[in-house]
């Protein structure tokens with residue numbers, strides 16, 4: 170049996186009526202291939218002779234047969250290549266597409282996924298020291314206890330005494346190990362110790378630079394937990410917030426400023442009320458991310474500006490008149506030294522080492538893995554309380570498998586990482602409208618009865634719906650305005666359970682202590698991204714699980730992680746698909762999955778807005794997939810993926826090229842939204858400027874983390890006339 174036959178037969182089992190029609194048409198075409206059309210009249214019986222076509226009709230018929238033969242040949246070729254069935258009509262993959270979901274089977278050639286190795290283990294708590302053992306203000310200890318912080322984590326035990334001693338430090342410690350408190354506590358202790366008490370007009374004493382707005386809010390919250398002292402003011406400045414309100418805050422006086430690099434620099438340079446001459450501590454949190462996101466220049470400018478204001482405050486014209494110039498310079502240098510710098514990161518690389526050398530003349534290096542003898546820089550350290558798993562799906566099965574996984578995790582707090590903001594928007598709408606709620610009589614809509622399903626009209630239907638997924642959906646990406654981002658972030662944090670669909674904007678530093686499941690629906694763009702995404706669970710010694718979706722083509726990624734001493738267990742999709750049976754009221758997994766896919770596809774044909782979102786989501790995904798960095802490109806290889814299958818995984822019935830045409834067409838007709846280009850991600854750029862189609866890969870990964878400042882316009886070089 171050829172793979173083509175296999176496809177048809179298998180599909181027929183699943184699909185029933187609609188498919189039988191297609192099958193019989195195939196039989197006709199086979200007969201016509203063996204019996205050339207010229208001889209056809211001879212083979213006719215006398216009974217049907219009266220039905221013989223005239224010459225004109227015959228000509229038409231032979232043309233039709235030729236076209237049909239050509240079509241069938243193409244179809245056979247595509248199917249034997251493992252491709253999707255050839256589309257019917259212009260660009261529509263036809264209603265039969267979803268019926269063949271389980272027909273095309275992959276050769277199960279796996280890389281050896283059963284290698285068990287010893288992953289690198291980093292202990293979070295040493296259990297030896299308590300906050301009360303530290304030489305810090307007793308009120309701070311009391312505040313910590315109120316929040317159940319009693320024992321120091323490993324990194325806190327090592328770092329706090331060094332920071333209290335005023336040393337410059339570079340700290341590396343795994344995700345969720347309590348790095349924030351490791352610097353927040355000594356800073357608050359220093360501020361409390363100032364005699365006489367600090368006044369608001371004393372200006373900023375400490376600056377904390379973080380890569381994302383969520384992290385700025387979160388760090389502000391942690392400071393808030395230990396700062397119950399009314400005279401000490403903590404503030405945050407980040408892109409997307411109202412600049413004027415921030416200026417007013419600065420004018421009133423803030424002692425600790427937490428912010429994203431762009432907005433901080435903007436205020437340092439342009440807000441006269443931002444008094445920086447008294448800054449005694451500069452912290453760069455998530456230093457690896459700050460560098461990855463291309464903030465090095467902003468950081469250098471911040472440091473230069475701080476140095477300048479210090480020198481400026483030392484400017485004493487009287488002293489100069491009295492020829493004390495040299496003395497002033499020496500003092501200024503000494504003061505420069507007094508500013509303490511703290512760098513923190515979960516991963517270390519050459520870039521961070523260079524940044525540390527640039528920012529700090531002498532620094533102490535603190536690494537909580539110092540005790541492990543066999544550690545090497547390639548090893549990734551992930552909390553050992555996290556169970557790491559992968560699921561290998563056929564591309565076409567991705568959408569309903571994700572749905573099934575979400576059903577299975579309905580009682581958990583889940584992060585779902587997706588490649589682009591458009592993907593997040595689309596899946597959020599799809600899931601909230603057509604998955605979390607289902608029509609009450611769905612069990613009666615049998616898969617074979619295509620007509621019933623086709624006519625399922627979601628909008629006009631007065632069909633009663635029931636909520637089938639109690640878990641609330643949230644979405645977070647860099648393309649949302651600041652107000653919405655804040656609301657979602659807070660909402661998800663406060664929720665008892667929920668599903669957050671997000672881009673990598675939520676991958677770094679974000680602390681949702683109860684989050685116990687991480688799903689990576691699209692692969693990470695770097696190994697560090699993998700580590701940080703997984704690091705959103707298993708915080709401060711808590712347990713959690715992580716699941717990455719891989720296709721058969723991407724399975725080499727498991728071996729790559731093994732090289733980093735990260736070992737993943739395989740989960741079978743059937744373990745999850747069984748949840749769809751209850752959902753779709755179908756006894757068999759394949760039928761239930763097919764029914765759900767059909768529901769999604771039908772929804773797209775009825776809901777124009779959703780269809781548009783799906784097209785943009787697919788389009789943004791394809792651009793994302795095409796820009797994987799060099800070291801991962803052979804695994805996440807755009808050139809070898811079956812785009813047709815991916816289109817199905819977005820619930821679309823069109824071919825990839827027709828989706829591209831739709832996106833292109835809509836771009837030229839749709840009035841572009843006013844977007845901050847630096848904030849726009851993965852495809853919104855296309856909405857902004859239709860003619861600027863080539864998007865640099867850097868912008869695809871950096872824009873999520875932009876500060877919210879307008880991008881600087883590059884000066885055009887004037888052409889010199891020759």
Ligand SMILES: Nc1ncnc2c1ncn2[C@@H]1O[C@H](COP(=O)(O)OP(=O)(O)OP(=O)(O)O)[C@@H](O)[C@H]1O
Nearest residue numbers: 320321322344345346347348349515678680682709
């Ligand atoms: N001593 C402690 N005891 C118990 N919980 C703690 C302690 N210190 C910090 N935590 C909690 O641990 C969690 C992680 O802390 P934090 O966000 O500072 O980690 P991190 O090392 O900065 O992580 P990441 O690298 O992902 O940013 C937080 O929920 C925090 O409240």
